[in-house]
Amino acid sequence: MNGTEFQLDTILQRTVEFFTFKYDFVATTLAGAVLVGAICGLLGVFMVLRRLSMMGDAIGHATLPGVGLAFLVVGHKALAPMLVGASATGLAAALLVGFITRHSRTRPDAALGIVLASFFGLGTVLFSAIQSTPSGAQSGLNDFLFGNAAAITVQEVALLAGLLLTTVAATVALFRPLLLSTFDTTSATLMGLPVRWIHYGLMATVSLTIVASVQAVGVVLVAGLIILPAATARLLSDRFHLNLILATVLGALSGALGAWLSFLFTGFSSGPSMVLAAALFYALALALAPRRGLLARVLAAARRHAATGASTPNPDDDDRLFNDQTADARP
Amino acid sequence: MPTNPPALEVEGLTLSWDRTPVVKDVSFALPPGRIVGVLGPNGAGKSTMLKGILGLMPRDRGEVRAFGKALNKVRGRVVYVPQRSAVDWDFPVTVNDVVLMGRYGHLGLLGRLRANDRAIADDAMERMAIADLRDRQISELSGGQQQRVFLARALAQQGDLLLMDEPLVGVDARTEAVIIDLLRAERDAGKTVLIVNHDLNTAREYFDDLLLLNKTVIAYGPSEAVFEPEALARCYGGQLAVLRGADGARHMLAG
Numbered sequence: 001m002n003g004t005e006f007q008l009d010t011i012l013q014r015t016v017e018f019f020t021f022k023y024d025f026v027a028t029t030l031a032g033a034v035l036v037g038a039i040c041g042l043l044g045v046f047m048v049l050r051r052l053s054m055m056g057d058a059i060g061h062a063t064l065p066g067v068g069l070a071f072l073v074v075g076h077k078a079l080a081p082m083l084v085g086a087s088a089t090g091l092a093a094a095l096l097v098g099f100i101t102r103h104s105r106t107r108p109d110a111a112l113g114i115v116l117a118s119f120f121g122l123g124t125v126l127f128s129a130i131q132s133t134p135s136g137a138q139s140g141l142n143d144f145l146f147g148n149a150a151a152i153t154v155q156e157v158a159l160l161a162g163l164l165l166t167t168v169a170a171t172v173a174l175f176r177p178l179l180l181s182t183f184d185t186t187s188a189t190l191m192g193l194p195v196r197w198i199h200y201g202l203m204a205t206v207s208l209t210i211v212a213s214v215q216a217v218g219v220v221l222v223a224g225l226i227i228l229p230a231a232t233a234r235l236l237s238d239r240f241h242l243n244l245i246l247a248t249v250l251g252a253l254s255g256a257l258g259a260w261l262s263f264l265f266t267g268f269s270s271g272p273s274m275v276l277a278a279a280l281f282y283a284l285a286l287a288l289a290p291r292r293g294l295l296a297r298v299l300a301a302a303r304r305h306a307a308t309g310a311s312t313p314n315p316d317d318d319d320r321l322f323n324d325q326t327a328d329a330r331p
Numbered sequence: 332m333p334t335n336p337p338a339l340e341v342e343g344l345t346l347s348w349d350r351t352p353v354v355k356d357v358s359f360a361l362p363p364g365r366i367v368g369v370l371g372p373n374g375a376g377k378s379t380m381l382k383g384i385l386g387l388m389p390r391d392r393g394e395v396r397a398f399g400k401a402l403n404k405v406r407g408r409v410v411y412v413p414q415r416s417a418v419d420w421d422f423p424v425t426v427n428d429v430v431l432m433g434r435y436g437h438l439g440l441l442g443r444l445r446a447n448d449r450a451i452a453d454d455a456m457e458r459m460a461i462a463d464l465r466d467r468q469i470s471e472l473s474g475g476q477q478q479r480v481f482l483a484r485a486l487a488q489q490g491d492l493l494l495m496d497e498p499l500v501g502v503d504a505r506t507e508a509v510i511i512d513l514l515r516a517e518r519d520a521g522k523t524v525l526i527v528n529h530d531l532n533t534a535r536e537y538f539d540d541l542l543l544l545n546k547t548v549i550a551y552g553p554s555e556a557v558f559e560p561e562a563l564a565r566c567y568g569g570q571l572a573v574l575r576g577a578d579g580a581r582h583m584l585a586g
Contacts, residue, residue, distance in 0.1 A: 049419075049422065049423075173441055174440065174441070176432075176435050176438060176442075176444075177435070177440055179424070179428075179432070180432050180435050182422075183418060183419070183422050183424060183429075183432070184413070184417070184418050184432070186387060186411070186413055186417060187411065187413065187432070187484075188435075189387070190385060190387075190406065190409070190411050190436075191406065191435055191436030191488075192403075192406045192407075192436055193435070193436075193440070194440070234423060237423060238423050238424075238425070238468035239423055239424070239425070239428075240422075240423050240424055240428070242423075243423050
């Protein structure tokens with residue numbers, strides 16, 4: 001099997017192999033990819049609506065030096081030390097962004113860029129050093145850059161499943177405080193909700209999720225899996241709870257599609273495949289979403305044009321949105 | 332302990348942004364059952380003062396008490412209506428969702444909405460004439476309708492002291508009338524309203540008392556007494572122009 005086999009029957013055969021779990025690792029791969037997509041999608045809704053999308057990117061990139069340091073300390077690839085290392089540097093990056101923003105004239109977007117680049121630069125240097133050692137070259141550490149869902153272990157699947165269950169349970173239990181603190185932080189604070197703890201809890205969950213996800217998607221593109229399903233869901237629904245559900249499902253589907261693509265075409269890293277699947281959903285929603293999609297808007301505009309061209313303009317046919325505005329403005 | 336403590340007491344409040352003082356040594360006390368307008372030129376620190384009172388920014392100095400107690404002891408009785416621009420109106424929530432948020436403070440962290448909470452929100456939407464918009468996503472509203480959504484949420488909170496930041500800016504005439512009617516009804520029910528506003532022309536008509544602010548309190552008292560050219564000139568400085576209309580009425584313009 002190599003990356004040049006694009007014949008239809010081969011693709012079909014490989015697809016059947018994938019979804020019938022012909023190889024032992026496929027079930028683990030698929031489960032891991034679906035879980036990663038689902039949890040990133042769910043948390044992404046909060047991150048996008050809180051305008052913290054790029055924080056996920058910074059945390060993702062910042063896990064790299066943690067993984068490298070863990071390898072240098074332990075001397076081989078082991079799950080627990082790497083999770084600890086990645087969490088430490090990922091969280092440090094998140095806190096550093098907040099610190100720089102509060103205590104300097106540097107604005108948040110620049111602070112994110114500074115932290116992302118510095119941590120990723122450090123990670124890359126560490127990895128170059130590790131790769132030049134005999135044990136490092138064989139370590140599969142490169143998977144952490146772009147992801148290799150096939151290398152997901154059963155322990156990682158268990159960790160991801162636990163994380164998803166906890167996040168879903170917390171989201172259901174704390175639905176209202178989460179909604180209010182995301183929509184209107186000031187009012188949430190004044191109503192006595194623990195806004196600060198909600199923020200830190202969310203950032204900690206996102207950091208843990210990214211750490212647990214980098215094996216499958218890699219540090220470079222994990223942010224895509226956080227932002228894309230949430231942005232797609234926003235195009236499809238105007239309700240908060242539906243955004244959460246849709247983003248979770250779209251994330252899971254992107255994970256499954258991505259894992260399948262990287263299984264089909266050996267050499268496709270799973271991270272880019274998953275993110276491309278998520279991007280495809282976004283593009284479809286952008287074009288075809290009811291009411292908000294480009295097609296729906298063009299059709300609505302054409303209908304208006306036809307109506308005004310054929311007869312006298314009828315304000316009632318005009319976009320419903322602006323009717324009340326004009327009616328309202330009349331004294 | 333007095334039988335009827337002021338709804339709001341501010342003593343020596345001093346606030347700064349980046350070490351530049353914006354509000355200096357502000358002191359006043361609001362008796363219950365009044366509508367008090369805060370007027371002052373741009374940059375006078377009106378919105379900053381509200382944030383400082385509510386503890387949304389660190390105070391350099393000063394004490395704030397509501398109903399004779401520290402503010403965090405009476406959170407449920409104090410309602411803040413932020414400027415409309417304070418939230419993202421593209422957020423995926425409906426009018427009904429936002430008005431129901433007024434009940435969240437009463438629910439605690441894990442509480443669920445009950446029929447009573449929904450009835451209170453329904454009543455608030457009815458009073459603000461937005462009941463027919465309840466299932467609209469909030470970006471599909473005019474500016475005036477959005478302001479009425481904020482007011483309905485404030486009503487649903489059922490507080491006794493309302494602090495409002497420019498609720499009349501950029502709204503249509505109907506919304507302005509609905510809001511003023513509401514404030515009078517709330518006052519008549521014994522509640523207290525502190526409202527930051529820009530428009531000098533309606534000040535005497537709308538507000539029982541006026542607080543003229545320019546970094547510090549220039550004048551505070553019943554509208555008729557405070558609204559006179561000398562105090563206004565001290566507050567607005569050169570930014571004030573008084574035009575005498577053909578009917579003899581004075582029109583004040585503030586820059």
